[in-house]
Amino acid sequence: MRRYLSPILYLIFCLVMIAATKGNWINAYLQLVAMFIGVNIILSASLNLVNGYMGEFSVGHAGFMAVGAYITSVLNVWFFTSSSVFGPALMEPSMALYLFPLTLLIGGIGAALVGLLVAVPSFRTRGDYLAIVTLAVNYIVKSSIENMQVIGGARGFMGMSGVVGGMKEAVDLPWVMIWVLIAVGLTVWVIQRFVSSTYGKGIVAVRDDEIAAEIMSVDTRRMKMIAFMLSSGMAGVAGGLFAHILGYINPGTFTIMKSTEVLVMVYLGGMGSLSGSVISAIGLTVILELLRPLQVIKWVVVPLLLILLMFFRPEGIMGHRELPDVFPRLRRLFSAPER
Amino acid sequence: MALLEIKELTHFFGGLRAVYDFRISLKGGELLGLIGPNGAGKTTIFNLVSGFYRPTEGEIRFQGKDIIGLRPHAVTSLGMARTFQNIRLWNSLTVFDNLCIAQHYHLGYGLLAAILRNRRYRENERRVRKTAEELLEILGLGHYAREYPKNLPYGLQRRVEIGRALSVQPKLLLLDEPAAGMNPGEVEQLIDLVQWIRDRFNLTIWLIEHHMRVVMSVCEWIKVVDFGETIAEGTPAAIRQNPRVIQAYLGDEEPDYA
Numbered sequence: 165m166r167r168y169l170s171p172i173l174y175l176i177f178c179l180v181m182i183a184a185t186k187g188n189w190i191n192a193y194l195q196l197v198a199m200f201i202g203v204n205i206i207l208s209a210s211l212n213l214v215n216g217y218m219g220e221f222s223v224g225h226a227g228f229m230a231v232g233a234y235i236t237s238v239l240n241v242w243f244f245t246s247s248s249v250f251g252p253a254l255m256e257p258s259m260a261l262y263l264f265p266l267t268l269l270i271g272g273i274g275a276a277l278v279g280l281l282v283a284v285p286s287f288r289t290r291g292d293y294l295a296i297v298t299l300a301v302n303y304i305v306k307s308s309i310e311n312m313q314v315i316g317g318a319r320g321f322m323g324m325s326g327v328v329g330g331m332k333e334a335v336d337l338p339w340v341m342i343w344v345l346i347a348v349g350l351t352v353w354v355i356q357r358f359v360s361s362t363y364g365k366g367i368v369a370v371r372d373d374e375i376a377a378e379i380m381s382v383d384t385r386r387m388k389m390i391a392f393m394l395s396s397g398m399a400g401v402a403g404g405l406f407a408h409i410l411g412y413i414n415p416g417t418f419t420i421m422k423s424t425e426v427l428v429m430v431y432l433g434g435m436g437s438l439s440g441s442v443i444s445a446i447g448l449t450v451i452l453e454l455l456r457p458l459q460v461i462k463w464v465v466v467p468l469l470l471i472l473l474m475f476f477r478p479e480g481i482m483g484h485r486e487l488p489d490v491f492p493r494l495r496r497l498f499s500a501p502e503r
Numbered sequence: 504m505a506l507l508e509i510k511e512l513t514h515f516f517g518g519l520r521a522v523y524d525f526r527i528s529l530k531g532g533e534l535l536g537l538i539g540p541n542g543a544g545k546t547t548i549f550n551l552v553s554g555f556y557r558p559t560e561g562e563i564r565f566q567g568k569d570i571i572g573l574r575p576h577a578v579t580s581l582g583m584a585r586t587f588q589n590i591r592l593w594n595s596l597t598v599f600d601n602l603c604i605a606q607h608y609h610l611g612y613g614l615l616a617a618i619l620r621n622r623r624y625r626e627n628e629r630r631v632r633k634t635a636e637e638l639l640e641i642l643g644l645g646h647y648a649r650e651y652p653k654n655l656p657y658g659l660q661r662r663v664e665i666g667r668a669l670s671v672q673p674k675l676l677l678l679d680e681p682a683a684g685m686n687p688g689e690v691e692q693l694i695d696l697v698q699w700i701r702d703r704f705n706l707t708i709w710l711i712e713h714h715m716r717v718v719m720s721v722c723e724w725i726k727v728v729d730f731g732e733t734i735a736e737g738t739p740a741a742i743r744q745n746p747r748v749i750q751a752y753l754g755d756e757e758p759d760y761a
Contacts, residue, residue, distance in 0.1 A: 354618050357617060357620060358617055358618060362600075362607070362610060362628060363610055363612065363613065363617045366604060368593065368595060368596055369593045369604050372592075372594055373591045373592075373593055375555070376587065376591035377593070378555075378575045378576050379585060380579065380584070380667060380671065381580050381605060382604060383576045383608075390614055436595075
């Protein structure tokens with residue numbers, strides 16, 4: 165029974181959120197913030213896989229997000245809406261409801277393939293040098309999109325609100341919120357299971373000592389491929405959701421600034437701590453929203469917070485630990501006995 | 504068929520000849536020592552054998568299979584494990600996890616099974632954990648399973664590293680200076696451990712060591728290298744008497760290991 169407690173709690177939470185959105189118990193702004201929190205959880209948790217668990221330093225996460233965002237958006241707009249770019253809809257707009265998960269997945273797969281651009285160089289270099297590769301990939305993606313006039317180039321791409329409208333017409337529910345909740349749940353579930361299996365711990369072995377890992381029979385190249393592709397694929401899914409929350413995307417959103425924001429979440433939460441990533445994604449998104457009245461000064465306050473954190477608690481809020489390590493009582497409540 | 508067959512193994516680092524015409528043939532069950540002064544190329548030989556370097560020339564066959572060009576994890580999965588001169592345990596993983604992860608090549612499940620936690624995952628994970636538990640128990644490390652290696656004393660870390668190598672379930676175990684940095688008490692324990700492991704697991708052990716007490720009491724056969732070349736080989740007693748060895752390795756004075 166205990167092993168089902170956390171999924172059940174999450175399911176209840178999802179139902180409450182859906183009801184709250186449907187019934188407009190919370191206003192549109194709060195709904196928006198809630199969905200951004202979801203997207204940020206996916207982004208920080210997936211980046212933690214590479215930066216925290218595997219110990220590489222990827223600074224181009226927004227690039228993968230952009231790939232997913234554009235692939236999913238273009239597919240959806242092309243298939244389910246009549247637009248000036250792609251002509252009339254190829255399918256009933258209501259079909260979007262059933263095929264949205266698929267396009268989201270295709271976006272994720274596309275992003276994972278772009279992730280190979282980082283994974284393959286990672287066989288030979290690591291650390292600072294690999295960080296530069298990730299930065300380059302971020303720029304390659306952004307510049308490529310800027311130069312593709314078909315999908316709007318630097319002006320951006322829109323029409324996703326039509327897709328969302330189509331879903332809503334089919335069944336009147338807050339669909340974007342639902343997809344965000346499902347994606348967040350799946351992401352955390354997948355990462356948690358991956359990193360707690362002996363198979364997934366192979367990437368922690370790569371972080372601690374790559375040579376020892378390779379010599380002790382861990383196929384380090386395969387582990388790197390898996391970590392990078394899983395991480396960038398999840399970022400792609402987050403991008404797809406992000407595009408449908410906003411209804412409009414442009415390449416300028418997916419710059420190094422966005423990547424940095426995700427990096428801050430990972431380091432704030434603690435490297436190699438999944439619960440830390442979730443907590444800090446929630447916390448930082450809320451703080452950024454609360455500080456919105458400060459406008460530009462916000463970008464002084466937030467980095468300052470980071471400096472203070474690094475000064476007083478360099479390992480992040482959770483620092484390699486998970487919630488049950490901090491509150492042992494939680495372990496009794498939730499986790500199924502491992503063996 | 505020989506367990507390990509090395510012929511004319513030669514390796515250059517740029518213009519430096521690190522290993523020259525090294526030969527060995529292990530039929531299985533031996534306890535072989537490799538000694539030589541610092542920089543003689545001993546660890547390079549281990550690195551060549553375990554696939555970490557690709558030799559400039561020569562032939563390495565493990566159980567009849569040519570292993571040159573294989574990546575280290577593939578060599579290991581054929582049944583060859585090693586330890587390192589400077590301990591290389593995974594310090595942010597528990598001792599128990601260290602022993603589990605070293606069984607990576609025969610986990611028997613992949614990414615999907617790890618996520619779905621299906622029966623295949625559960626059965627294989629149970630097997631891996633059982634192997635690790637048993638090994639820790641036999642090595643007297645059961646008590647430290649949940650500890651992090653960095654918190655253990657040096658001698659125990661060495662023992663964990665040997666345990667990790669054993670969890671690969673190797674046929675050939677390469678030990679690179681297992682006694683380095685140990686105090687006399689730990690050295691005595693190590694000597695017992697190495698001999699006991701060989702009998703218990705039916706292994707072939709090949710070790711590099713500077714500590715004469717260990718080499719002389721453990722090894723049945725010793726090879727001596729200097730400047731990458733084999734200068735002598737024989738039983739401990741013969742090596743002890745060999746003038747070239749005494750001159751190259753132990754200096755001109757009479758050594759006091761008696």
